[in-house]
Amino acid sequence: MSRRLAALLAGLTFAAVGFAHAQISDTPRRGGTLVFSVTGEPDTYDCHVAVSTAVLHRLAPHYSTLIKIDQATYPQIVGDIAQSWTVSSDGLAYGFRLRPNVLFHDGTKLTAADVQASFERIRNPPSGVTSVRREQFRDVAAIETPDPQTVIFRLSNPNAAMLTFLASPWNCLYSARLLADNPNYPARVVMGSGPFRFVAHVAGSEWRGEHFDGYFREGRPYLDGFRAISIAGPALVNALAAGKTLIDFRGLAPAERDRVVAARGDRVRALEADQPGMLMLTFNTQRKPFDDPRVRQALNLAIDRWGGAEPMARLTFFSGVGGFQRPGSIYAQSRREIEKLPGFRPDMAANRAEARRRLAEAGQSNLSLTFTNRPVYTPLGVFLVDQWRQIGVTVNHEQLENQRFFGSRAGGSFDVVIDAIQDYVDEPSLQFQQFLSFDRNPSNISRAIDHKIDELYDRQARTLDVAERTRIVHELEAHLLAEAYTVPFYWAKRIVTVAADLGGFRMTPSAFVGQDLADLWLAH
Numbered sequence: 001m002s003r004r005l006a007a008l009l010a011g012l013t014f015a016a017v018g019f020a021h022a023q024i025s026d027t028p029r030r031g032g033t034l035v036f037s038v039t040g041e042p043d044t045y046d047c048h049v050a051v052s053t054a055v056l057h058r059l060a061p062h063y064s065t066l067i068k069i070d071q072a073t074y075p076q077i078v079g080d081i082a083q084s085w086t087v088s089s090d091g092l093a094y095g096f097r098l099r100p101n102v103l104f105h106d107g108t109k110l111t112a113a114d115v116q117a118s119f120e121r122i123r124n125p126p127s128g129v130t131s132v133r134r135e136q137f138r139d140v141a142a143i144e145t146p147d148p149q150t151v152i153f154r155l156s157n158p159n160a161a162m163l164t165f166l167a168s169p170w171n172c173l174y175s176a177r178l179l180a181d182n183p184n185y186p187a188r189v190v191m192g193s194g195p196f197r198f199v200a201h202v203a204g205s206e207w208r209g210e211h212f213d214g215y216f217r218e219g220r221p222y223l224d225g226f227r228a229i230s231i232a233g234p235a236l237v238n239a240l241a242a243g244k245t246l247i248d249f250r251g252l253a254p255a256e257r258d259r260v261v262a263a264r265g266d267r268v269r270a271l272e273a274d275q276p277g278m279l280m281l282t283f284n285t286q287r288k289p290f291d292d293p294r295v296r297q298a299l300n301l302a303i304d305r306w307g308g309a310e311p312m313a314r315l316t317f318f319s320g321v322g323g324f325q326r327p328g329s330i331y332a333q334s335r336r337e338i339e340k341l342p343g344f345r346p347d348m349a350a351n352r353a354e355a356r357r358r359l360a361e362a363g364q365s366n367l368s369l370t371f372t373n374r375p376v377y378t379p380l381g382v383f384l385v386d387q388w389r390q391i392g393v394t395v396n397h398e399q400l401e402n403q404r405f406f407g408s409r410a411g412g413s414f415d416v417v418i419d420a421i422q423d424y425v426d427e428p429s430l431q432f433q434q435f436l437s438f439d440r441n442p443s444n445i446s447r448a449i450d451h452k453i454d455e456l457y458d459r460q461a462r463t464l465d466v467a468e469r470t471r472i473v474h475e476l477e478a479h480l481l482a483e484a485y486t487v488p489f490y491w492a493k494r495i496v497t498v499a500a501d502l503g504g505f506r507m508t509p510s511a512f513v514g515q516d517l518a519d520l521w522l523a524h
Contacts, residue, residue: 028504032522033225037239037248039232040402041203046186047172048122049130051422053250053511056169058207058228060515062105063172063192064216066096066115066151067163071506071514075425077167081110081193081216091158091464094166098149103214104175104193112145117176119143119153126183135433135441136165139461157462160469161429169424169512195221195518204230215518222504222521243267246499250511253316253495260497268497271507275492276326276426279318279380282419282486284412285448294362296484298355299416300343302391305490307348308383312490315379320491324477327491329426330466331473341481343488355391368394372414375399380418380489409445419445419486424512428473429461435480446485453479 040054047059067085070078079085082096102110121129123137141156155162172192178185190198195217196209207228211221229245237256239245241263252260261270283290283299290296305321313319323341325332338344345351359365369388373381378399385395400408409417423430433441436457437449456476463469481487498505504520 026503028222028519028521029523030222030521031224032524033227034223034502034517034520034522035227035229035245037231037236037245038207038228039230039236039248039250041230042201042207044187045190046184047170048125048186049132050170051132056512057249057515058201059172059190060169061194061196061209061221061226061517062190062198063194063516064102064110065167065169065171065173066119067167068169069167069424069508069510069513071508071519074506074508074510074513077163081115081173087163091162092155094153094155094162096151096153098151099216100149102193102216105191105197105212105214106175107214108175108177110173110175110193111148112151113148114173114176115151116143116145117179118171118173121174121179121183122171129183132443133165133168133170135436136161136168136429158464159429159461160464161427161461164425164427164430169515194516196223196226196516199225206230217518220518222519223517226517240264240268240497243499246502247496247505249496249515251317251494251496254314257495257497264497264499267500269500270495270497272493272495273507273509274320274326274328275317275422275494275509275511276329276424276431277420277422277492277494277510278320278322278324278326279377279489279492280419280421280486281384281489282417282445283484284414284416285446285485286412287415289362289364289367290415292362292364293483294358295364295367296487297342297482298358298362298364298391299388299393300481300484300487301351301355301358302393303343303384303387303487303489304348304351305344305488306346308387309490312380312383316377316490317493317495318377318380318490319493322491323488324421324431324480325428325473326426331426331428331470333474333477337474341478342484343481352391359391359393365392366394367392368396369415370396370398372398372400372405372408372417374402374405374418377418384489412447417445418489422512424510428469428476429457432457432460432473432476432480435486448483448485450483450485 038057042055044050065080067077067082068080070076081099081102083099085096087094122131123140125131139155139157139159140153142154144152174186195215197212199208199210201207210225240260257270283296285291309319309321320327381397385397388395408414421431435453437454438444438447439449460469460472501523503523
């Protein structure tokens with residue numbers, strides 16, 4: 001790390017303090033209202049469209065799913081409204097038997113027809129309805145309901161990720177009756193079968209839910225209700241430090257955690273886990289000179305990820321170095337293997353010499369670019385600007401508030417933009433789907449069209465042998481890094497402070513898992 005960068009980052013550092021280890025009884029208690037913080041306002045009430053914790057942390061308590069990722073045995077899959085299921089020997093049929101006592105909040109019974117209508121909406125949305133997870137159900141040929149308590153998904157091809165896709169926390173179950181009247185009703189109306197009824201949303205202030213007496217899990221939820229307070233930045237940390245909010249499920253930066261622990265002492269627990277989430281850098285391949293792979297490759301080669309990891313770990317919750325699979329996860333390459341890939345080789349002098357050579361060959365020795373970032377990632381942006389400066393690139397570090405940032409990112413009005421993988425489990429089909437060719441996946445931010453990516457993606461998805469699938473995943477990863485449409489930056493940690501008064505919270509790597517609040521209780 002350069003002395004100049006060290007000086008820039010020094011002003012952003014904070015003193016660390018020890019972790020607290022508050023304990024709470026394992027015996028649940030009934031009653032009380034949980035108050036927690038949420039950063040950002042929801043841009044929709046529709047789970048099938050949404051991607052952010054700002055939406056899910058508000059909506060999840062109101063909805064059930066077919067199956068789900070279990071908090072207690074993460075990343076194992078358990079039933080939600082499904083009480084059992086079977087998979088055919090050829091991997092082409094998934095049959096689910098539903099619980100008989102599931103009610104929507106309007107008092108109507110949830111049956112197989114509602115499950116069918118909800119997943120049909122995801123895999124084949126009607127006109128005027130958006131589904132950002134349509135690609136995940138590409139291999140589903142039909143959804144059958146032989147009786148009110150049975151749902152069968154029939155596939156055209158085996159899919160190694162199908163149960164994981166079906167267990168997505170975004171697969172909220174909607175009323176078939178209401179969808180028939182208005183396929184887009186979930187965008188404006190919150191009515192599910194989860195542990196809490198929707199009460200109110202006051203934009204910029206709070207979201208409230210109350211205990212649903214008809215919830216199908218006996219004795220749940222323990223809470224009378226919840227309040228999700230809209231808050232961000234220093235005000236969020238102040239609220240946690242003062243005990244006005246008991247948790248922020250998304251997580252904190254290390255310095256924020258240390259401040260809460262210093263203020264609360266043994267009245268909080270500080271927990272952390274490696275996330276299946278990563279920040280990336282995406283190049284606009286429809287804008288010159290980023291249509292030239294040599295330019296993208298040079299910018300990737302210039303980044304000293306290994307050298308920057310330690311300062312990033314002090315300043316942010318992003319510091320893990322790895323490829324497109326989370327370091328240490330089942331499909332990830334070892335460090336020795338990763339160090340052979342472009343952008344991860346330890347010899348930075350050689351990397352930067354090669355980067356300058358490629359820029360010169362592309363006629364871009366005096367390259368100037370705009371890096372589009374968000375204020376929450378300022379330390380990472382400062383680091384990146386310094387890395388590119390060392391190969392002669394001039395960078396305008398543009399930091400946009402959320403609405404402008406996401407508009408620029410989606411609309412393609414950027415040179416290089418901060419991007420992210422944020423998933424609920426480690427699963428190659430989840431991590432790689434956003435890199436599918438732009439003509440197949442319009443959500444591909446780079447807008448690249450590369451049908452070799454599509455071919456390798458389909459092969460790994462339909463390969464049920466783990467060893468062979470791992471080989472294909474590594475081949476796809478190597479191709480992505482060679483073309484550098486999007487490149488890894490840093491993998492994340494989830495860092496959470498939990499008030500001692502809050503029981504039932506189980507730390508998982510993903511802030512998308514276990515957000516229905518059904519198992520939480522208040523000790524006082």
